[in-house]
Amino acid sequence: MPWFDWLSLFVRWFHVIAGVAWIGASFYFIWLDNSLESPPEWKKQKGIKGDLWAVHGGGFYEVAKYAYGPEKMPENLHWFKWEAYTTWLSGFALLILVYYLGASAYLIDPSVMPMESGQAIGLGLALVFGGLVLYELACRSPLSQYPVVFACCLAVMICLATYLACHWFSGRGAYIHVGALIGTIMAGNVLFNIMPAQRKMVAAVANKQDINPAWGEGAKLRSVHNNYFTLPLLFIMISNHYPMTYQHEWNWLVLILIIAISAWIRHFFNLRHHGIVKPGILVSGAAAMLALSIWVSWPDASPASLNTQESTKANTEVDDQTVMQLVETHCQSCHSRSPTDDIFKIAPLGVVLDGWEDVERLAPQIVQRAAITKDMPFMNKTNMTEDERNQLAQWYQQRQP
Numbered sequence: 057m058p059w060f061d062w063l064s065l066f067v068r069w070f071h072v073i074a075g076v077a078w079i080g081a082s083f084y085f086i087w088l089d090n091s092l093e094s095p096p097e098w099k100k101q102k103g104i105k106g107d108l109w110a111v112h113g114g115g116f117y118e119v120a121k122y123a124y125g126p127e128k129m130p131e132n133l134h135w136f137k138w139e140a141y142t143t144w145l146s147g148f149a150l151l152i153l154v155y156y157l158g159a160s161a162y163l164i165d166p167s168v169m170p171m172e173s174g175q176a177i178g179l180g181l182a183l184v185f186g187g188l189v190l191y192e193l194a195c196r197s198p199l200s201q202y203p204v205v206f207a208c209c210l211a212v213m214i215c216l217a218t219y220l221a222c223h224w225f226s227g228r229g230a231y232i233h234v235g236a237l238i239g240t241i242m243a244g245n246v247l248f249n250i251m252p253a254q255r256k257m258v259a260a261v262a263n264k265q266d267i268n269p270a271w272g273e274g275a276k277l278r279s280v281h282n283n284y285f286t287l288p289l290l291f292i293m294i295s296n297h298y299p300m301t302y303q304h305e306w307n308w309l310v311l312i313l314i315i316a317i318s319a320w321i322r323h324f325f326n327l328r329h330h331g332i333v334k335p336g337i338l339v340s341g342a343a344a345m346l347a348l349s350i351w352v353s354w355p356d357a358s359p360a361s362l363n364t365q366e367s368t369k370a371n372t373e374v375d376d377q378t379v380m381q382l383v384e385t386h387c388q389s390c391h392s393r394s395p396t397d398d399i400f401k402i403a404p405l406g407v408v409l410d411g412w413e414d415v416e417r418l419a420p421q422i423v424q425r426a427a428i429t430k431d432m433p434f435m436n437k438t439n440m441t442e443d444e445r446n447q448l449a450q451w452y453q454q455r456q457p
Contacts, residue, residue: 061402064153071146075293078139079286085136086283090329092121103127125261133258137251144243151236155180155229161399165226165435179224180233187217187237188244195249200277210281214238214315219308226435227302228295231311235292238285245278283326287318299431304352317344374451376412382448383409383422386438400434423452 092106099107105123109116155163159173163180171179190213199206217237221230253271260267291314295301304310324337390400391409407421408414415422425432426440427449433440 060153064150067146067150067153071143071150072293074139074143074146078143079290081136081139082282082286086326087329088119089121090326092119095120124267125257129258129262135251135254137246140243140246144239147236147239151180151232155232158399161435163225163229165229167436168222168226169224176225176229180229180236183217183221183233184236184240187213188240191241192244192248195274195277200274203277203280206277211316215312218311218315222308222311227299227304227307227431230307231292231295231302234311235289235295238289238292242282242285242289245282249278250275284319284322287322288315291318299425299429300352303429303431310348310352313344313348317341317348320344373454374447376451378447379451380412380415382444383415386426386433386440386444387422389438390434397437404434419452419455423448427452
């Protein structure tokens, strides 16, 4: 329905805006905190722990951080919380609109695990909120006193969640649920720990009481986790545009490696904020990402694939009429000026394949999505066979000089 598409558009747009505000503020404050310098003596006597001068927008800014707090609490104290809350709320609304109301189309893949919509939604919610509960329990346990061990346990939990999601849902649905888990943990850190700790600190300063160091230590642990989650989360937000990742045979491992590599790259910038420059981290991260992309895009050379290709080549060359029939059977229900599909009433991405001229013009994209990444037809609703995919690939190969 058009109104539903507009609703999805506005929620997605708002989600992106809120996410930019949240992650942008997070990056800024991490840089700011790590860039503060020791102030002159007269500032130290006023209780200032560190300061920083900056120029932006045609003016100079002086930023100061107090060791304890100002002598008098200001009337207008700016809090940074709604960036996180609105990002999560809009993201969860989008999860419901796209993946839960459209579970049969976007969340369930019968070739992965056949299930009813209610079952899939239940598993999705259990993955997201069950992971959050486990994380919160761990943060409130003695395990939080050992950051390295805690980080390893957290990594294991994310890996397990990724594996389960990719064996329950469609590739797109799996990736987005891992992202929902990470985003929920990040927003939960703000709601359950960072904001309460800041409220206690503000109240203590206002009442001239001592600040409990545990408040800051707990909030810092959560902030560090959020910081390393940012790049993986940003990838997952755009991953639905890149089926070579979520449609890969080892899609769970692909996502785990991307999360690990992007977190490692983020580590470079965290160190750099402290004045520690280790280009080897960036080089190794880039090399790992290149190796991953080569592996993911490497042609399938399995015996079964080779046998299928050889049997196809043994037949008569695939003619244009055969390809047009394949497009009419498997593509035109969605990719037409007048789609007949029960979900897509407008051709996705504006790709129309009504005539042979359209097929010739878009041949590389057709073969890429139907024969290589195999994410089209969408959820294979038209039951396209491997032999038909190979026919498309062979036809395209015949046309190459």
